[in-house]
Amino acid sequence: MSFDPVDHDLERGLDNRRRVLGDAWVERSLTGANDFNAEFQQLISRFAWHEIWSRPGLDHKTRRIIVLSITIAMGRWEEFDLHVRAALTGEASSRLTPDEIKEVLMQAAIYAGVPGANTAFSHAMAILREVGPQIGYEPQAYSPLDVFHSGTGQEDRTVSKPALHYTIRRARNGKAKNTVVLSHALGCDLAMWDRLASELAADHDVIAYDHRGHGSSDAPAGLYSMAELADDAARLLRELDSGPVVWIGLSMGAMVGQELALRHPEQLISLVIANSTSGYPQEARDNWRQRIATVQDQGIEAIADAVMQRYFHDTFRREHAGDVAAYRRRLLTTDTEGYIGCCNAVGTVDTTDRLKDLSLPVLVIAGRLDQGAPLQMSEIMSSQIAGAQLVVLEDASHIAVVEQPEAFADAVKQFLNKHD
Template identity: 65%
Template structure:
């Protein structure tokens, strides 16, 4: 019978310990071991660093987050500082960026308490002052009043009238934006319909979302309006924000505005993504828009709420995601009826088909296979009329395809943008 003299649990634990805390700290700890604490060092190496850190059920980066949150909650500041420093300097696969660590401490503040988070930020900032330059994160002064929620962006309103409410998300990379992207919503919605895609694109892009006139927190105007006027709204917004040429992503009414913007203000558009939209409606559909206008004028928006939701979302989505449908319905019915009528007129009278050949920027057209409001044939017309336009059809998607199929929609956008 042979005997293996190597304690493999200890060696596996030591390997994990070195990977997470770094050789320098582990070597110092081992060198400082004595006959009093050596057995304890052996214990934690085998049980903490092998039995727990060696389990494949969670990524080591996730385990770093857990340790930081727990040591903060328990006010174990020596241990917290050890793991905070190690997390910032760790291997690429397990390292936390300073922004990721900030998110850990922000969330832990809610569950462990603000006093604990206050101390944790003090310790973490002390470490960053030491190693910030080493990891490319030199601490710069910033007034608390000048911060904004990264998942919402910095909000504002145009100084020109009608005032348009907007939000700007800076790229989270901290680098110059790869593109400036504008997201333009559908009739009856507001800028929140783009939250998911906006936050995804803001990883390395500057992202602008805004409320069309009469929607959300933007001003309404008297009388009817046109898509060309809505495109002029977008142009003055972009000029106020000094955006330069943008990647325009518009759905339904937002896609119509994008067409007019590319035609009437071509210097502002670098690329165009239009989804669930059209360049014109046939006579029967124009009449249907007029009927909708008359219904809203006589009975209010509530009278069309259910019918609009049935066009926005297919039956399966409405049954599985009733809360989302309710949220969009509430957004719709809260719009001022006159403002809604004004934009209904703009959408119903859209007419850019004969001019589409003048759009020369890279263009992607996204269609929903189940879209009743703007059927596939309308997207095909766009794709055939705009030079070199690409067409992607999303299955199981109706009119608000970006909401029904967010992953597929985002993948279509990201794939297209790779080539820009």
């Protein structure tokens, strides 16, 4: 029986250690070892760097994050400094950006305590100043008074009236491909888009806004028209000096997008029409007038359950009762006059015969189970628009971006990648 003099577990551990911490650090540790600490160096190389870091269950980037979190919680600042420096300058595949390290420290403030996170920020900032030129990072002066939540965006209202409430998420890569505008459904608000907005903000500036009569936007008296809602949108884009945008609308938001593309074509690069229609048959128009009358007489509560049944299919309502309840609360807290005004705009939408005039890239998304805007309505729109692409989402009803968020996002991102 032969004996292999190579300790493979030790060699694997040293390989991981070099990849994560860098050759220079490991060589200093090894050449600086002596008869007092050499066994310890071997122990951590075999058991920490092989037994743990060689396991394929988590990638090295995730393990970096875990180490930073634990060293903050335990106040092991020498080890924390070592791993921050390595995370910023180490192997490219597991490197962390300054923003990613910031997120680790922010979360540590909640789970490990503000004092620990405060110390961690001081240590990390010192290292960033040291390695900043190497990684192309230079801290910029920024006031805490100007900070906003990166997951929901910078919040404001238009100066022009009726005032529209909106948020802007800037592209996290700092180089926005385009500006995307997200336009919500009747009885909802801009929060409907939170998940998709955060995904798209990886590569795009993203604007979400509340239509008049919804959320934190003004609710002028009277019945609205789709032309007024489209003019609102154009006014918002001009005030923000956004330039031409990608418009993504769902239900009412997609009706606004159609009208905007027809009335203000210079404002759009491309258009996504989701779970919507370009016009209703007479029976449906009568139903919209009846809905207005019911809300005027009895309030929104009288129609809330029926709306939820049309927004979400039976299985989703049963398995995601909390989500449905949240959308029901949002509906009930919508300004009554604003809701009625928008019901009129939706019920009288009429763009079918004009869609042939559109000459921009268009994606139409439909839900197979949609009762509010049946598949046939999407087929009519896609047939009217030259070159329009139709995507049908299975197991999706009217608010498809909520029921099938991954499939909805995939369809949108494929469209954007094709037309960016």
